[in-house]
Amino acid sequence: MRREIVFGGATLVLSAVYYWLADRLPVSQLSDAIGPEGLPKIYALALAALSFILIIGAVADRRRAAQASESRAPLSRVAGVLLMGVAYIVLAPWIGYPVAIAALIAATTYYQGGAFTREAALVAVSGGVLFWLLFVVLMGIEQPAGIWR
Amino acid sequence: MALLLPFTYGMDPTVAVVLLAATYVGAEYGGSIPAILIRTPGTNAAAATVLDGYAMKQQGRAGEALGISLYSGFVGGIVGLVVLVLLTEPLSRVALAFTPPAYFALGVLGLSVIGSVSGGSLVKGLIAALLGLMIATIGTDPVTGTSRFTFGSPELLSGIPPILVMVGLFAIGELLAQTGEPGWEKASADSARIRFPGPAMWKRIARPQAIGSVMGTIEGVMPGGGGTISAFLAYNEARRWSSHPEEFGKGSPEGIAAPEAANNTVACTALIPMLSLGIPSSNSSAVLLGGFLIHGLVPGPMLFVRNPEVVTGLYWGLLVANIAMLILGYLIMTPCLWLVNRPKPYLMGFIYAFVVSGVYSIEGSLFHVGVALGFGALGYVMRYLKIPFLPMVLGVVLGFLVESNYRRALVLSSGDHSTFLRDPLAAGLLLVAVTFIVVTVVRHLRAGREATA
Numbered sequence: 053m054r055r056e057i058v059f060g061g062a063t064l065v066l067s068a069v070y071y072w073l074a075d076r077l078p079v080s081q082l083s084d085a086i087g088p089e090g091l092p093k094i095y096a097l098a099l100a101a102l103s104f105i106l107i108i109g110a111v112a113d114r115r116r117a118a119q120a121s122e123s124r125a126p127l128s129r130v131a132g133v134l135l136m137g138v139a140y141i142v143l144a145p146w147i148g149y150p151v152a153i154a155a156l157i158a159a160t161t162y163y164q165g166g167a168f169t170r171e172a173a174l175v176a177v178s179g180g181v182l183f184w185l186l187f188v189v190l191m192g193i194e195q196p197a198g199i200w201r
Numbered sequence: 202m203a204l205l206l207p208f209t210y211g212m213d214p215t216v217a218v219v220l221l222a223a224t225y226v227g228a229e230y231g232g233s234i235p236a237i238l239i240r241t242p243g244t245n246a247a248a249a250t251v252l253d254g255y256a257m258k259q260q261g262r263a264g265e266a267l268g269i270s271l272y273s274g275f276v277g278g279i280v281g282l283v284v285l286v287l288l289t290e291p292l293s294r295v296a297l298a299f300t301p302p303a304y305f306a307l308g309v310l311g312l313s314v315i316g317s318v319s320g321g322s323l324v325k326g327l328i329a330a331l332l333g334l335m336i337a338t339i340g341t342d343p344v345t346g347t348s349r350f351t352f353g354s355p356e357l358l359s360g361i362p363p364i365l366v367m368v369g370l371f372a373i374g375e376l377l378a379q380t381g382e383p384g385w386e387k388a389s390a391d392s393a394r395i396r397f398p399g400p401a402m403w404k405r406i407a408r409p410q411a412i413g414s415v416m417g418t419i420e421g422v423m424p425g426g427g428g429t430i431s432a433f434l435a436y437n438e439a440r441r442w443s444s445h446p447e448e449f450g451k452g453s454p455e456g457i458a459a460p461e462a463a464n465n466t467v468a469c470t471a472l473i474p475m476l477s478l479g480i481p482s483s484n485s486s487a488v489l490l491g492g493f494l495i496h497g498l499v500p501g502p503m504l505f506v507r508n509p510e511v512v513t514g515l516y517w518g519l520l521v522a523n524i525a526m527l528i529l530g531y532l533i534m535t536p537c538l539w540l541v542n543r544p545k546p547y548l549m550g551f552i553y554a555f556v557v558s559g560v561y562s563i564e565g566s567l568f569h570v571g572v573a574l575g576f577g578a579l580g581y582v583m584r585y586l587k588i589p590f591l592p593m594v595l596g597v598v599l600g601f602l603v604e605s606n607y608r609r610a611l612v613l614s615s616g617d618h619s620t621f622l623r624d625p626l627a628a629g630l631l632l633v634a635v636t637f638i639v640v641t642v643v644r645h646l647r648a649g650r651e652a653t654a
Binding site for chain 2: 192
């Protein structure tokens with residue numbers, strides 16, 4: 053239940069920030085009766101109300117089932133996978149698509165528990181070539197060129 | 202399907218839509234393979250198949266179970282296709298009568314299914330839908346042209362494409378959820394030689410197939426129905442009408458035929474509200490809707506007027522897909538087993554590479570890759586908190602339709618809200634939406650009361 057309280061708190065903060073941003077939208081001379089901020093403000097208020105209901109419900113459930121244990125997700129591992137994606141975004145324009153995608157395959161494979169072996173390296177390089185052939189050569193879809201420009 | 206979505210960008214629209222729909226059809230059968238062989242349903246809809254499919258496998262009848270599943274899926278798919286062709290066109294004939302108030306009401310009707318696709322928590326479903334509606338407000342305002350919530354970023358001026366939300370939530374979210382999970386159980390190639398049912402078995406499974414097809418038709422047409430519900434309903438009804446109810450759960454062929462016919466019928470009938478009204482009623486039809494959108498095709502009333510060739514192509518494609526499923530389902534079992542038995546780390550690496558390459562292909566934007574990763578993280582959190590995805594996707598897809606037509610209708614009526622009740626189509630759709638909302642809320646309240654009793 054604690055995670056629902058945290059989530060409800062996060063959506064409550066989000067609704068406040070979203071309302072504040074909607075309130076700061078510039079007024080247009082062409083504006084209609086509702087205006088660009090009209091529905092966003094309604095959404096923000098509705099989200100705030102639902103967040104309260106979620107938090108109150110979670111607190112009540114917590115009292116009822118205080119002993120209930122919650123499984124913990126491997127957040128650090130998930131963050132690691134996301135960081136690899138971010139590294140791809142940063143590096144692909146520099147090192148180019150085939151190398152970046154091979155590196156992404158190699159890193160993900162290793163991170164998911166694969167061994168750092170000659171076979172794994174071969175699979176990653178083959179994957180890089182395969183994806184380059186599939187997307188760039190066969191389908192004609194441009195990918196970040198990098199040093200291969 | 203979500204993985205394939207960006208991959209279809211460079212294709213002809215009809216080919217792309219048929220590819221996605223055929224994948225949907227194939228996945229409904231494919232989901233039964235791991236359900237029978239390793240007691241793990243490949244799709245939610247295949248969960249009912251586990252009960253008797255795995256029991257038959259334990260009795261050394263895996264080939265027979267796979268054959269019944271394939272044959273029943275084919276029968277269900279063909280029935281669903283006939284219903285799709287017969288019902289979609291008449292439903293879309295109201296197309297030309299749509300005005301801004303009616304489009305607004307249509308959007309509200311689409312959003313009214315949120316309650317029935319929210320799983321156990323209506324509040325969580327509504328929060329997800331509101332987050333989707335908020336995402337849909339990012340970009341240029343539909344009436345005044347003011348940029349909203351873009352933080353000065355030119356990439357956000359045209360809004361966040363729904364496809365990025367779908368790929369992030371479904372594909373990347375699943376990839377993240379698999380991180381840290383133990384490896385999948387291996388399937389034995391020896392136990393997977395398909396054996397088609399003979400005449401005696403055909404006769405025995407004809408009734409459960411008919412029950413499954415009827416359930417699939419009813420649930421598919423209803424917004425929020427879906428393959429999982431229809432599969433379990435069909436399983437229960439097949440047991441009720443069976444002359445061997447005691448065999449159910451212990452390896453009954455009828456217990457495979459009914460749910461498999463049902464979920465393959467739904468694969469076609471779930472497209473009826475999506476094609477005719479633009480309302481996705483399941484995760485898979487939402488992803489298919491994304492396939493339409495990235496090719497500039499707007500499912501809904503005008504699709505039949507502007508792009509009839511895509512609709513016809515989709516019908517023929519689904520027919521070919523169902524026939525191909527019967528043939529390829531038999532032929533490619535061995536290579537499929539080889540593929541799923543590869544070490545999980547390699548599969549994860551290739552899936553990740555496929556997703557980022559596909560997302561970049563949509564508009565050649567690494568910014569979009571970052572946005573999809575962000576929604577992947579959100580998808581992981583939503584899985585963790587058991588928050589349903591479909592309400593958020595509905596909010597993203599229908600948000601612009603609702604807001605733009607609501608405000609256009611008010612501009613045309615000089616701010617008079619009674620315009621939504623004076624338009625007969627809008628009033629009718631709003632009435633259906635309100636009825637749907639009331640029924641759903643009552644059902645949730647009753648379920649909550651029963652849970653606390």
